[in-house]
Amino acid sequence: MSTSASVGISDLSFATTHYALDHAVLAERLGVDRDKFYIGIGQERMSVAAADEDIVTIAAAAAKPIIDRHGVDGIRTVLFATETGVDQSKAAALYLHSLIGLPNAARVVELKQACYGGTAGLQFAAGLIARDPSHKVLVIAADIAKYEIDTPGEPTQGAAAVAMLVTADPSIIALDPQSGLYSADIMDFWRPNYRTEAIVDGKTSVNAYQKAAEEAWNDYRRQGGRDLGDFAAFCYHQPFTKMAYKAHKHLLESQGRTAEPEAIEAAIGKTTTYNRTVGNSYTASLYLGLLALLDQAEDLTDKVLAFVSYGSGAVAEFFSGTVVSGYTEHLRTEANRAAIDSRELLDYDHYRQLHEAQAPVDGKYHATVSETSRPYRLAAISGHKRIYESV
Numbered sequence: 001m002s003t004s005a006s007v008g009i010s011d012l013s014f015a016t017t018h019y020a021l022d023h024a025v026l027a028e029r030l031g032v033d034r035d036k037f038y039i040g041i042g043q044e045r046m047s048v049a050a051a052d053e054d055i056v057t058i059a060a061a062a063a064k065p066i067i068d069r070h071g072v073d074g075i076r077t078v079l080f081a082t083e084t085g086v087d088q089s090k091a092a093a094l095y096l097h098s099l100i101g102l103p104n105a106a107r108v109v110e111l112k113q114a115c116y117g118g119t120a121g122l123q124f125a126a127g128l129i130a131r132d133p134s135h136k137v138l139v140i141a142a143d144i145a146k147y148e149i150d151t152p153g154e155p156t157q158g159a160a161a162v163a164m165l166v167t168a169d170p171s172i173i174a175l176d177p178q179s180g181l182y183s184a185d186i187m188d189f190w191r192p193n194y195r196t197e198a199i200v201d202g203k204t205s206v207n208a209y210q211k212a213a214e215e216a217w218n219d220y221r222r223q224g225g226r227d228l229g230d231f232a233a234f235c236y237h238q239p240f241t242k243m244a245y246k247a248h249k250h251l252l253e254s255q256g257r258t259a260e261p262e263a264i265e266a267a268i269g270k271t272t273t274y275n276r277t278v279g280n281s282y283t284a285s286l287y288l289g290l291l292a293l294l295d296q297a298e299d300l301t302d303k304v305l306a307f308v309s310y311g312s313g314a315v316a317e318f319f320s321g322t323v324v325s326g327y328t329e330h331l332r333t334e335a336n337r338a339a340i341d342s343r344e345l346l347d348y349d350h351y352r353q354l355h356e357a358q359a360p361v362d363g364k365y366h367a368t369v370s371e372t373s374r375p376y377r378l379a380a381i382s383g384h385k386r387i388y389e390s391v
């Protein structure tokens with residue numbers, strides 16, 4: 001298969017919240033064995049937004065290093081994928097203009113289809129660049145996953161943003177033109193406009209994910225995609241890391257292959273290390289898996305990676321790409337680890353207080369409690385406007 005179109009990812013940057021909650025704290029509260037979380041769902045910690053953080057502040061923190069390194073020349077499109085938007089009308093990326101200096105000569109939109117939105121952004125970007133290879137697209141995936149207290153979904157919360165610079169002649173991943181698609185009307189996970197917490201049918205969602213991944217793979221093959229044996233690693237959407245293991249086993253077995261635990265670990269183990277401690281970051285999750293792989297694997301030059309994107313409701317896409325020679329020079333491994341390691345651990349009461357806080361709706365001036373140590377914060381909500389500032 002040719003990668004001559006040579007469109008893909010030239011930079012990848014990640015940010016997460018100021019706080020994290022250890023799953024041992026949650027296990028104690030819920031009266032369950034902590035290994036149900038550490039081993040059973042494969043989650044050890046989850047990022048939790050401070051009172052003055054939201055998807056805009058973590059997105060700005062993720063995107064700024066890309067602007068610092070590359071400037072804004074050629075960025076004529078900004079695609080912001082999220083399912084935890086802060087406004088029903090205004091695209092979240094527009095707040096970034098004043099925070100990180102996005103160019104005014106750009107189209108800027110928000111994309112929504114549950115956890116699939118980041119992949120939609122990446123593929124739309126590839127299309128724009130195929131039309132005009134001088135065009136660069138900043139794709140940002142940012143989410144804060146929130147479920148109701150004391151529900152099975154609660155341990156699968158989390159938060160992160162991943163920003164990607166998509167260009168011609170990419171420096172990190174050259175995308176294959178083929179991709180496999182699947183969409184269907186399924187009520188496995190959704191969030192009506194009047195709710196801040198998602199509603200989920202957990203078991204249905206796990207089965208829907210696996211079926212959608214299999215169907216997307218079948219379509220990828222029909223489109224002339226590569227063989228299963230061609231891939232050095234598989235990056236899955238990871239609502240919880242065990243889900244990637246389940247989905248990969250399902251995919252292998254659906255193709256008549258044996259799914260030995262060692263082979264599954266070799267194919268996806270390294271992609272799970274950041275998600276295991278960040279939790280579900282919805283649109284960003286798959287790309288956090290890619291970051292973790294790139295940061296830890298031995299030399300991946302010229303290796304082919306598979307990407308399995310799933311967004312409840314549901315849309316799935318199976319696509320692939322080749323790691324570009326010299327990619328390690330473009331990674332941000334130290335900064336990625338620092339973002340994770342520098343989080344402040346919460347006790348249960350503080351976590352609960354943050355979880356229960358509601359945004360004011362009266363239009364009056366409300367200053368936000370100063371908590372985050374990250375570079376951007378939500379300073380206030382006033383006149384129904386969100387006011388951001390640099391820290």
Ligand code: CAA
Pocket residue numbers: 033034035036037039040041115152153154155156188189200201202203205206209237238239240243280282310311312
């Ligand atoms: N030690 C080790 N393992 C243990 C254990 C212990 N002490 N106790 C339980 N376990 C294991 C169980 O055996 C089980 O393993 P298997 O799945 O391999 O059988 C695992 O821990 C989980 O246990 P339960 O199935 O009893 O867990 P649960 O029902 O309480 O919750 C869940 C699981 C339904 C996935 C829940 O976390 C949930 O609803 N999460 C939100 C929905 C979700 O993430 N769905 C994923 C697909 S949808 C998607 O991908 C989009 C998205 O981002 C939301």
